[in-house]
Amino acid sequence: MPLTQKNIKNNNLLLDIxxxxxxxxxxxxxxxxxxxVNFNIKKGTCLGVVGESGSGKTQTxxxxxGLLANNGYAEGEAFFxxxxxxxxxxxxxxxxxxxxxGFIFQDPMTSLTPHLKIGDQLAEIAxxxxxxxxxxxxxxxxxxxxxxKLPSNRDIINSYPxxxxxxxKQRIMIAISLMCEPxxxxxxxPTTALxxxxxxxxxxxxxxxxNNLNIGLVLISHNIGVIAETSNEVLVMKxxxxxxxGETSKVLTKPENKYTQHLLSCIPPxxxx
Amino acid sequence: MIKFITKRILIAIPTLLIIVAFSFFMMxxxxxxxxxxxxxxxxxxxxxxxxxxxxxKPVYEQFYIxxxxxxxxxxxxxxxxxxxxxxxxxxxxxxxxxxxxxxSIIISLFIGSxxxxxxxxxxxxIFDYSVMGVSLLGICVPSFVMAPLLSLFFSLYLGILxxxxxxxxxxxxxxxxxxxxxxxxxxxxxxxxxxxxxxxxNSNFIRTAKSKGLxxxxxxxxxxxxxxxxxxxxxxxxxxxxxMTGSIIIEQIFxxxxxxxxxxVGALQRDYTxxxxxxxxxxxxxxxxILITDIIRAILDPRVKI
Amino acid sequence: xxxxxxxxxxxxxxxxxxxxxxxxxxxxFKNKAAVVSLILLFFIAFLSxxxxxxxxxxxxxxxxxxxxxxxxxxxxxxxxxxxNGRDLLVRILYGGRLSLSIGVLATLVSVFIGVIYGTIAGFxxxxxxxxxxxxxxxxxxMPYLIFVIxxxxxxxxxxxxxxxxxxxxxxxTMARIVRGQTISLKEKEFIETSKALGQSxxxxxxxxxxxxxxxxxxxxxxxxxxxxxxxxxFLSFLGLGVQEPxxxxxxLISEGSREMETAWWLLIFPGLFxxxxxxxxxxxxxxxxxxxxxKEY
Ligand SMILES: Nc1ncnc2c1ncn2[C@@H]1O[C@H](COP(=O)(O)OP(=O)(O)OP(=O)(O)O)[C@@H](O)[C@H]1O
Ligand SMILES: [Mg+2]
Numbered sequence: 001m002p003l004t005q006k007n008i009k010n011n012n013l014l015l016d017i018x019x020x021x022x023x024x025x026x027x028x029x030x031x032x033x034x035x036x037v038n039f040n041i042k043k044g045t046c047l048g049v050v051g052e053s054g055s056g057k058t059q060t061x062x063x064x065x066g067l068l069a070n071n072g073y074a075e076g077e078a079f080f081x082x083x084x085x086x087x088x089x090x091x092x093x094x095x096x097x098x099x100x101x102g103f104i105f106q107d108p109m110t111s112l113t114p115h116l117k118i119g120d121q122l123a124e125i126a127x128x129x130x131x132x133x134x135x136x137x138x139x140x141x142x143x144x145x146x147x148x149k150l151p152s153n154r155d156i157i158n159s160y161p162x163x164x165x166x167x168x169k170q171r172i173m174i175a176i177s178l179m180c181e182p183x184x185x186x187x188x189x190p191t192t193a194l195x196x197x198x199x200x201x202x203x204x205x206x207x208x209x210x211n212n213l214n215i216g217l218v219l220i221s222h223n224i225g226v227i228a229e230t231s232n233e234v235l236v237m238k239x240x241x242x243x244x245x246g247e248t249s250k251v252l253t254k255p256e257n258k259y260t261q262h263l264l265s266c267i268p269p270x271x272x273x
Numbered sequence: 274m275i276k277f278i279t280k281r282i283l284i285a286i287p288t289l290l291i292i293v294a295f296s297f298f299m300m301x302x303x304x305x306x307x308x309x310x311x312x313x314x315x316x317x318x319x320x321x322x323x324x325x326x327x328x329x330k331p332v333y334e335q336f337y338i339x340x341x342x343x344x345x346x347x348x349x350x351x352x353x354x355x356x357x358x359x360x361x362x363x364x365x366x367x368x369x370x371x372x373x374x375x376x377s378i379i380i381s382l383f384i385g386s387x388x389x390x391x392x393x394x395x396x397x398x399i400f401d402y403s404v405m406g407v408s409l410l411g412i413c414v415p416s417f418v419m420a421p422l423l424s425l426f427f428s429l430y431l432g433i434l435x436x437x438x439x440x441x442x443x444x445x446x447x448x449x450x451x452x453x454x455x456x457x458x459x460x461x462x463x464x465x466x467x468x469x470x471x472x473x474x475n476s477n478f479i480r481t482a483k484s485k486g487l488x489x490x491x492x493x494x495x496x497x498x499x500x501x502x503x504x505x506x507x508x509x510x511x512x513x514x515x516x517m518t519g520s521i522i523i524e525q526i527f528x529x530x531x532x533x534x535x536x537x538v539g540a541l542q543r544d545y546t547x548x549x550x551x552x553x554x555x556x557x558x559x560x561x562x563i564l565i566t567d568i569i570r571a572i573l574d575p576r577v578k579i
Numbered sequence: 580x581x582x583x584x585x586x587x588x589x590x591x592x593x594x595x596x597x598x599x600x601x602x603x604x605x606x607x608f609k610n611k612a613a614v615v616s617l618i619l620l621f622f623i624a625f626l627s628x629x630x631x632x633x634x635x636x637x638x639x640x641x642x643x644x645x646x647x648x649x650x651x652x653x654x655x656x657x658x659x660x661x662x663n664g665r666d667l668l669v670r671i672l673y674g675g676r677l678s679l680s681i682g683v684l685a686t687l688v689s690v691f692i693g694v695i696y697g698t699i700a701g702f703x704x705x706x707x708x709x710x711x712x713x714x715x716x717x718x719x720x721m722p723y724l725i726f727v728i729x730x731x732x733x734x735x736x737x738x739x740x741x742x743x744x745x746x747x748x749x750x751x752t753m754a755r756i757v758r759g760q761t762i763s764l765k766e767k768e769f770i771e772t773s774k775a776l777g778q779s780x781x782x783x784x785x786x787x788x789x790x791x792x793x794x795x796x797x798x799x800x801x802x803x804x805x806x807x808x809x810x811x812x813f814l815s816f817l818g819l820g821v822q823e824p825x826x827x828x829x830x831l832i833s834e835g836s837r838e839m840e841t842a843w844w845l846l847i848f849p850g851l852f853x854x855x856x857x858x859x860x861x862x863x864x865x866x867x868x869x870x871x872x873x874k875e876y
Contacts (some may be wrong), residue, residue, distance in 0.1 A: 074515075110477040111478055113478040114478070115574060116496070288721075291717065302733070413861060415809045518841075
């Protein structure tokens with residue numbers, strides 16, 4: 001494919017997606033939830049993804065990271081470091097996950113293993129991918145806890161998830177994704193479950209990551225205000241299709257698509273400017 | 274921890290008291306029971322009973338004496354065996370029943386959980402279907418059908434294992450009874466374990482573990498098992514209750530001189546003191562197991578407050 | 580209170596209920612294992628209740644000329660005879676009558692107790708609920724089978740007492756399920772509306788809560804009947820349940836296991852009937868559960 005060829009040359013590209021489709025086998029037949037999507041993500045930028053509930057935002061990125069439910073499968077191309085993440089082997093994909101790609105999930109409350117200490121849940125990634133010992137891994141854990149602005153002391157390392165607040169759990173989730181200095185972080189509605197103040201703090205962390213660590217960021221959100229604040233480019237999805245894709249400032253000020261216009265008209269006036 | 278255990282014990286005491294009260298008043302209202310006057314008993318037993326229960330005292334005093342004796346491990350004289358106290362009869366049967374019960378519970382927990390986990394990981398494969406099929410058989414063929422069938426096949430047809438008897442706990446004599454006793458529990462436990470493992474595998478925190486790129490055997494060991502084993506721990510007491518009742522029948526079928534055997538004989542001959550002694554013993558054991566369950570759960574699940 | 584409004588609320592609840600049942604039935608009939616089990620179960624029940632009329636032997640007639648006949652299609656003793664020359668098939672069918680009836684009756688007793696107990700605890704809530712559920716918890720911890728045996732010992736081995744005793748110990752799980760359902764129903768709109776319309780607590784429980792519990796109750800019955808059948812057979816096996824000349828599957832299996840060295844059929848066939856019945860009930864129960872409360876996996 002000539003297209004792919006070109007993209008490999010463009011070494012600023014982090015993730016390049018072509019004709020990606022996601023299907024689910026259901027009792028009612030095959031349901032097609034992501035339809036022929038094309039987009040890419042550049043280093044050090046943030047791609048915002050908006051769309052109503054059920055529009056396929058989460059499943060798009062689950063398919064890339066091999067996290068689809070058992071009844072789901074994907075077709076197409078998703079190039080990351082010259083590897084097609086859709087067709088590569090599980091071992092190859094596991095080599096990227098946690099190491100060069102971090103994933104932050106929609107629901108921080110249930111996304112941490114309840115019976116393991118926070119320190120172990122952070123350390124295990126570095127132990128596994130970098131083959132370092134537990135002591136070193138815990139030191140790294142304290143470093144990343146500093147990045148996500150958690151008090152980097154032993155208390156949190158030794159506590160269990162149920163002892164932390166929602167905001168702290170989400171910071172831990174971000175810290176988990178940072179353990180191995182990733183190139184790409186996918187954050188699926190990282191702030192939806194949190195109160196407004198915490199939400200702003202978390203978004204600040206993301207801005208720092210993007211600007212200081214040169215990490216490519218995918219930020220999925222319902223909230224156009226959040227997208228406007230953080231992302232350089234935006235993707236509008238509906239029913240598994242991409243309706244609009246372009247620079248955030250353009251899309252949000254001069255939307256071409258009816259649906260985007262509709263979405264924008266739903267934002268309370270005090271958010272946009 | 275000590276505070277936690279003390280609290281649990283304090284909760285357990287009223288339960289035990291209710292059981293004791295039940296067995297005491299049951300013996301009082303039973304026609305021909307130890308506390309009524311219209312009994313036709315051989316004179317020696319009559320005397321034993323009279324001496325033990327102070328029948329001329331008022332009811333509450335009798336109840337008090339009854340409880341006081343129980344705390345000393347004294348269940349009273351047997352109602353039918355004139356030279357034995359209930360305690361002696363129970364102590365007689367205890368080694369047999371403990372051997373049988375303990376090995377069965379260990380075997381069922383181990384094999385059941387293992388089968389359940391493997392079936393859950395290999396969902397919808399031949400292995401999964403065969404485990405589930407066999408465990409369905411274990412649930413639908415009650416132990417009193419399974420036990421004679423086993424002995425029909427392995428003892429009478431193949432002739433490789435003895436049909437019955439204790440034989441001082443010879444392992445050959447134990448294989449069939451333990452198998453028959455464990456099979457229904459293995460069936461139930463493997464199903465429970467499969468269901469709970471599948472639930473955990475579908476949970477959000479396992480998705481997080483997968484997103485870390487960890488390999489599956491590590492995820493299973495570190496993240497899945499400790500969460501999915503919790504329902505099995507909770508099932509420890511009911512499983513033991515099942516084994517206790519199961520052993521009543523298994524001891525009967527395989528002619529093993531355990532507590533269950535005495536219990537059946539006692540029930541058929543209306544040996545009230547023996548029967549209520551066994552009841553109190555089993556109930557205390559179960560309450561003790563529930564305590565153990567609580568402790569294990571507190572260790573495995575940090576969310577449980579101690 | 581406006582009668583008309585009450586009517587509307589009830590209709591609403593009914594319509595929702597009805598389409599739910601249509602869906603459930605459709606899903607149940609798609610489940611092959613459940614359908615086959617349903618047919619098998621009806622067949623066994625039908626045979627047990629009507630079969631004996633068409634067989635030429637009676638279940639208690641001893642015939643000293645036909646002792647221990649193996650199964651034979653020619654002489655009319657299709658499943659053979661026992662040590663008293665009695666026809667095994669007829670005895671199994673009579674035993675089935677008793678086992679199935681005890682299974683159903685004792686289950687009904689326990690459903691009755693469980694539903695009343697559970698709705699009261701769930702509906703009124705508060706301290707009463709806490710207390711009632713604590714009682715259930717305590718009873719749960721008891722070796723209930725041993726209780727049944729003791730009850731049988733004290734009150735004599737009477738068949739009517741048998742199913743009351745079984746029913747009286749089996750209601751605990753039912754009470755828990757019903758309580759949970761009642762609590763979640765209590766929050767529903769149509770209950771709130773009925774309350775606002777001034778219906779009495781009793782009427783609300785009777786007209787709205789209990790009908791809406793039908794699903795879980797039916798599922799539970801199909802899962803409880805087999806455990807009651809096992810319990811009865813267990814007692815009968817030990818000689819503490821059904822007494823001669825009456826017979827049940829448990830009695831037959833017990834006799835069969837004593838005589839299996841001479842006559843294997845006396846153990847195998849009653850065991851087979853029982854196992855098929857238990858397996859069918861299990862499949863039906865699972866099928867119903869999936870049909871009424873479909874889960875994703
Ligand atoms: N395991 C599954 N089987 C069948 N369909 C599924 C499965 N998982 C997701 N879907 C369907 O895929 C579609 C897209 O879901 P997705 O989770 O991507 O939505 P979303 O855009 O992330 O929504 P939200 O904002 O609510 O998170 C939905 O219609 C959903 O019903
Ligand atoms: Mg989503």
